[in-house]
Amino acid sequence: PIATGAVRTPDGLISTDVQFLLKSIECHDELNVVNPITIDLHIAPLVASRLEEREIELDKIRNAYFKLSQRHDFIVVEGIGGILVPIKEDYFVSDMIKELNLPCIIVARPGLGTINHTILTIREAQHMGIEIRGFIINGMDEKNAGMAERTNPEVIMQVSYQTMLGILP
Numbered sequence: 001p002i003a004t005g006a007v008r009t010p011d012g013l014i015s016t017d018v019q020f021l022l023k024s025i026e027c028h029d030e031l032n033v034v035n036p037i038t039i040d041l042h043i044a045p046l047v048a049s050r051l052e053e054r055e056i057e058l059d060k061i062r063n064a065y066f067k068l069s070q071r072h073d074f075i076v077v078e079g080i081g082g083i084l085v086p087i088k089e090d091y092f093v094s095d096m097i098k099e100l101n102l103p104c105i106i107v108a109r110p111g112l113g114t115i116n117h118t119i120l121t122i123r124e125a126q127h128m129g130i131e132i133r134g135f136i137i138n139g140m141d142e143k144n145a146g147m148a149e150r151t152n153p154e155v156i157m158q159v160s161y162q163t164m165l166g167i168l169p
Contacts, residue, residue: 001065001077002045003015003037018038033067039054044081045085056087056088077096077100079104081093103130103132104131107136108135108137110137110140111149111152115152115155118135118152134163136168137166137168138168141169153167
């Protein structure tokens, strides 16, 4: 819904991440619907909007989501960096997830610190009443994985009672 770190083109700001994702899934929806808010600076949406002196219009996100949900049976909404990333001063990614009644898949990095970050995310989602479908470890380098990378997934499953959906390179 929000992409920061966009590229300026003759057609306006465009997120290369959004372009890559659309091409990867062969989706032909309009960029401004898939990505209703595009911000130049590559930082958290709240900070970027303040520095660019522009308001993040939540209605644009809501309208785009409802338009896409009428067109598609399945939608993935990317979490803009994490469940507690502020979109506005009093509105976080978790608020958007809750408002749109979306289930959550947590994507975690493999290394040191991921147990803490993942469990904190799980607990916040539970606190907010957000349904968690499971978690994914993303960016695993199997050849160079250390003890933390090898043991983190199992520990997260054991202490969180959440399903690991996969480990991705």
